[in-house]
Amino acid sequence: xxxxxxxxxxxxxxxxxxxxxQGYRDGWKAGNCYGRGYxxxxxxxxxxxxxxxxxxxxxxxYNRGFLDGLNAQ
Numbered sequence: 743x744x745x746x747x748x749x750x751x752x753x754x755x756x757x758x759x760x761x762x763x764q765g766y767r768d769g770w771k772a773g774n775c776y777g778r779g780y781x782x783x784x785x786x787x788x789x790x791x792x793x794x795x796x797x798x799x800x801x802x803x804y805n806r807g808f809l810d811g812l813n814a815q
Contacts, residue, residue: 759793762803766790769807776812784811 770787788810793802 759798761800762793762798763790765800765803765805766807766810767803769804769809770811770814771807772804773808773811774814776808776815778815785814787811 767787767790771784774784774787775782787807790803790807793806796802797806
């Protein structure tokens with residue numbers, strides 16, 4: 743029973759982190775092409791950092807990725 747609970751908790755953490763990572767990738771691409779116009783090919787996004795407290799969702803990752811991509815232009 744303890745093993746089952748541990749597995750469920752680990753799976754829940756894995757899926758919660760995936761939303762942040764996907765948001766970071768999408769935000770990086772949008773920020774890297776911001777202001778460049780039509781036909782921009784963004785550079786490949788780096789591995790996302792660990793989310794800070796309160797930004798462990800898609801929008802938190804998107805906002806952080808957008809700023810990082812904008813700074814990398």
